[in-house]
Amino acid sequence: MTIANVIVDVPASSINQTFDYTIPERFRDILQPGMRVIVPFGPRKVMGYVVSLADESSFDKLKELADVLDLTPILTPELLDLGKWLAEETLSLYITAYQAMLPQVLKANYKKELERLRQDSLSSELEAFFAGRDFVPYEELDNGHVRFSKVQKAIQDGDITVHYLVKSRVTKKYVTYLEPAREPHLLEEALQDMSDRAKKQQQLLTFFIEQPQEIKLKTVMKKFNTTRATINTLISKGLLRSFRQEVYRNPYAQTQFDRTEPLELTSEQHEAIKPVLHRIRDHAHEVFLLHGVTGSGKTEIYLQTIQEVIDRGEEAIVLVPEISLTPQMVNRFKARFGSNVAVLHSGLSQGEKYDEWRRVQQNEVQVVVGARSAVFAPFENLGIIIIDEEHETSYKQEDQPRYHARDVAIHRGDYHHCPVVLGSATPALESYARAHKGVYNLQTLSKRTNDKAMPDVHVVDMREELHAGNRTMFSRHLKESMEQRISRGEQVVLLLNRRGYSTFVMCRECGHVRECPHCDIALTFHKHSNQLRCHYCSYEEPVPMYCPMCSSDLIRFFGTGTQRIEEALTQLMPEVRLLRMDVDTTQRKGAHEKLLNQFANQEADILLGTQMIAKGLDFENVTLVGVLTADSMLNLPDFRASEKTFQLLTQVSGRAGRHDLPGEVIVQTYTPDHYSIELASRYDYWQFYQQEMKMRKRFQYPPYMFLSLVTISHENHVTAIQTAQQIAKQLWKYVRQDTVILGPTPSPIARVKDRYRYQCMIKYKHEPELRALINKIIRQFADDMRKRDLQISVDMQPYQLM
Numbered sequence: 168m169t170i171a172n173v174i175v176d177v178p179a180s181s182i183n184q185t186f187d188y189t190i191p192e193r194f195r196d197i198l199q200p201g202m203r204v205i206v207p208f209g210p211r212k213v214m215g216y217v218v219s220l221a222d223e224s225s226f227d228k229l230k231e232l233a234d235v236l237d238l239t240p241i242l243t244p245e246l247l248d249l250g251k252w253l254a255e256e257t258l259s260l261y262i263t264a265y266q267a268m269l270p271q272v273l274k275a276n277y278k279k280e281l282e283r284l285r286q287d288s289l290s291s292e293l294e295a296f297f298a299g300r301d302f303v304p305y306e307e308l309d310n311g312h313v314r315f316s317k318v319q320k321a322i323q324d325g326d327i328t329v330h331y332l333v334k335s336r337v338t339k340k341y342v343t344y345l346e347p348a349r350e351p352h353l354l355e356e357a358l359q360d361m362s363d364r365a366k367k368q369q370q371l372l373t374f375f376i377e378q379p380q381e382i383k384l385k386t387v388m389k390k391f392n393t394t395r396a397t398i399n400t401l402i403s404k405g406l407l408r409s410f411r412q413e414v415y416r417n418p419y420a421q422t423q424f425d426r427t428e429p430l431e432l433t434s435e436q437h438e439a440i441k442p443v444l445h446r447i448r449d450h451a452h453e454v455f456l457l458h459g460v461t462g463s464g465k466t467e468i469y470l471q472t473i474q475e476v477i478d479r480g481e482e483a484i485v486l487v488p489e490i491s492l493t494p495q496m497v498n499r500f501k502a503r504f505g506s507n508v509a510v511l512h513s514g515l516s517q518g519e520k521y522d523e524w525r526r527v528q529q530n531e532v533q534v535v536v537g538a539r540s541a542v543f544a545p546f547e548n549l550g551i552i553i554i555d556e557e558h559e560t561s562y563k564q565e566d567q568p569r570y571h572a573r574d575v576a577i578h579r580g581d582y583h584h585c586p587v588v589l590g591s592a593t594p595a596l597e598s599y600a601r602a603h604k605g606v607y608n609l610q611t612l613s614k615r616t617n618d619k620a621m622p623d624v625h626v627v628d629m630r631e632e633l634h635a636g637n638r639t640m641f642s643r644h645l646k647e648s649m650e651q652r653i654s655r656g657e658q659v660v661l662l663l664n665r666r667g668y669s670t671f672v673m674c675r676e677c678g679h680v681r682e683c684p685h686c687d688i689a690l691t692f693h694k695h696s697n698q699l700r701c702h703y704c705s706y707e708e709p710v711p712m713y714c715p716m717c718s719s720d721l722i723r724f725f726g727t728g729t730q731r732i733e734e735a736l737t738q739l740m741p742e743v744r745l746l747r748m749d750v751d752t753t754q755r756k757g758a759h760e761k762l763l764n765q766f767a768n769q770e771a772d773i774l775l776g777t778q779m780i781a782k783g784l785d786f787e788n789v790t791l792v793g794v795l796t797a798d799s800m801l802n803l804p805d806f807r808a809s810e811k812t813f814q815l816l817t818q819v820s821g822r823a824g825r826h827d828l829p830g831e832v833i834v835q836t837y838t839p840d841h842y843s844i845e846l847a848s849r850y851d852y853w854q855f856y857q858q859e860m861k862m863r864k865r866f867q868y869p870p871y872m873f874l875s876l877v878t879i880s881h882e883n884h885v886t887a888i889q890t891a892q893q894i895a896k897q898l899w900k901y902v903r904q905d906t907v908i909l910g911p912t913p914s915p916i917a918r919v920k921d922r923y924r925y926q927c928m929i930k931y932k933h934e935p936e937l938r939a940l941i942n943k944i945i946r947q948f949a950d951d952m953r954k955r956d957l958q959i960s961v962d963m964q965p966y967q968l969m
């Protein structure tokens with residue numbers, strides 16, 4: 168093959184295609200798809216990914232590619248295909264799709280070195296190339312003294328390695344080992360011949376005659392109190408040899424893991440795991456939805472299916488939300504599978520992430536536990552993909568490429584003919600609807616493994632508190648309950664349910680919240696215009712002076728912070744020990760963990776926090792969970808508001824009374840009759856599902872309709888509006904009759920970084936050509952995008968509507 172088809176690292180829509188380059192003679196026998204190269208592009212040289220090779224090109228006057236950055240492909244053929252699919256599916260650039268799959272270290276063009284790992288056994292050609300050095304700059308390969316294929320082979324054999332220079336050699340760490348270079352009897356002979364004065368050398372040889380295994384150089388030097396020079400003498404005599412081996416920086420190195428054995432499954436677990444194991448054994452793809460109440464043993468099912476996959480020599484990916492990648496969760500996998508697990512999450516340093524990724528790439532582990540992007544782990548024999556808490560919106564990436572990890576997992580599962588397991592106590596409505604229709608295989612765990620009842624949930628009507636003269640944020644019931652528990656030495660978790668930036672308007676007298684007459688969604692208060700506005704249809708009205716329902720003037724703008732609660736609580740109960748956990752107190756690396764440890768060690772009575780405390784935590788001594796404002800999320804302008812409220816309340820209730828002490832949950836709300844609060848307090852997912860599906864049908868939202876969001880932004884207000892109007896007009900012209908284009912309306916955050924933002928929402932049932940259509944429309948604005956800094960972005964599956 169003489170031509171390479173390359174996706175270049177130039178993030179512009181006009182360049183979203185492969186470019187052809189001729190392959191210089193010296194690279195021909197080593198270049199493979201999935202390697203990175205440097206190519207001339209206009210006046211510059213840029214990085215690119217080789218996606219395929221060819222013998223001819225339809226262009227003439229091709230340029231030569233300038234350099235090859237990898238001697239082994241970093242993208243497998245599967246991932247090359249996946250990137251293409253991902254880009255087309257999410258209307259992103261090919262280059263951004265490939266970049267999303269790789270650790271940061273591989274995205275930039277870092278300087279590289281070749282490094283010899285063995286002191287012997289290099290061919291004379293390579294020996295001459297290294298010329299006595301341990302490190303050689305990668306560029307020296309270019310002077311043609313050694314063939315690339317030779318180097319490639321040596322890398323495969325583990326004699327040489329390539330080394331990325333990410334700020335002073337942090338990418339890899341090595342340990343030097345020493346081992347005998349000859350058979351024991353030959354060492355024995357050498358020992359006889361040795362002069363008596365060479366005491367240390369004699370001791371060393373004797374040692375290796377007795378134990379011929381490799382041993383760390385450092386250990387030997389310490390043990391015999393000897394120097395590197397003495398050892399070098401033995402090496403130069405050909406009696407010993409040294410080699411270096413990579414050690415990975417293991418972020419969990421300090422933690423000791425007590426190995427756990429598989430538990431005897433309950434009959435419910437047994438029924439649920441059976442069909443998954445069948446699929447693993449048959450090598451067949453199927454998507455399972457594992458709907459199990461909190462504490463029903465979903466994780467144990469994950470562990471045992473993974474064991475089956477490992478036993479078959481295959482690999483497993485487990486996705487968990489970033490926020491629940493707590494040591495508690497990671498430990499459960501490490502404790503079962505030990506060093507066979509790599510962990511990928513955002514808390515790791517660049518070097519650590521790269522190390523973990525390489526352990527996957529080099530087939531040194533069979534299990535990856537990680538957040539969203541771990542779905543791209545470069546395994547080649549996947550046996551299962553598991554997504555825990557599958558309803559979590561953090562599985563959707565909110566910048567390019569805007570993908571959902573669930574879709575990627577299912578795509579990969581199909582390719583590898585393996586099952587995909589989606590687990591949750593509160594599945595996403597979309598997932599449950601698919602399971603209900605039979606698209607996914609539904610498995611249900613209805614009981615906790617210890618048969619403990621779910622804790623009782625008390626809904627407190629905060630309007631009544633107000634009428635009774637209690638104007639604090641804590642109901643009488645919650646306050647009494649807290650005092651009682653704390654005096655008994657038990658602990659309390661308090662959740663402040665708050666998300667998003669916008670505030671809503673509510674009557675403190677009757678609980679009435681102003682909603683849009685067309686969308687059944689809370690109107691958002693816009694301070695500078697003193698208006699209430701709907702984010703979906705642009706409906707607007709002035710802020711009322713009196714409540715339209717009860718005429719009270721107790722109209723409030725809502726939005727409370729954890730800090731305010733902390734102050735109020737300290738006034739109310741001055742002697743309690745309080746820990747606050749929110750974005751402010753968890754900024755520093757490890758802060759999250761530290762707070763949780765403090766709480767687990769009972770150094771505080773109350774843990775007060777936002778959403779981040781709701782998941783995966785398991786504290787024996789927690790017997791009371793209080794939700795301060797259950798409705799705050801309900802009134803966000805988001806059609807998923809009820810669903811998110813139901814999910815959060817259910818998750819947080821699952822935190823109480825998991826062990827011997829019985830638990831209680833107190834939910835404070837101004838809208839006790841709202842179905843998501845009422846049904847969450849009864850743990851009735853099925854009723855909730857039916858009720859919510861009715862609402863989605865009535866208002867034409869997913870899963871009944873698909874949504875796509877086009878966002879237009881520009882520094883000039885008029886340009887932004889006009890472009891948005893033109894796009895909407897063109898969309899209307901070509902879409903089907905039952906498709907609806909909403910907007911253009913100002914984006915909920917109408918100006919970000921001095922750019923005005925407008926959006927068009929497309930609601931549709933069936934638009935097979937929609938992606939092509941949007942692409943075509945956007946391309947008409949290519950000039951303005953390049954020259955006038957117009958930005959148009961598309962989200963084919965919007966979650967963040969605010």
Ligand SMILES: Nc1ncnc2c1ncn2[C@@H]1O[C@H](COP(=O)(O)OP(=O)(O)OP(=O)(O)O)[C@@H](O)[C@H]1O
Pocket residue numbers: 430431432433436459460461462463464465466467468592616617783821
């Ligand atoms: N078959 C079993 N026999 C005994 N104990 C079990 C069994 N399966 C799981 N457990 C235990 O039950 C508890 C709850 O299980 P697990 O955490 O797996 O549930 P989960 O459904 O993942 O919960 P959550 O949704 O709250 O994360 C754990 O302490 C676990 O060790």
Ligand SMILES: [Zn+2]
Pocket residue numbers: 674675676677678679714715716717718719
């Ligand atoms: Zn009112």
Ligand SMILES: [Zn+2]
Pocket residue numbers: 683684685686687701702703704705706
């Ligand atoms: Zn509206």
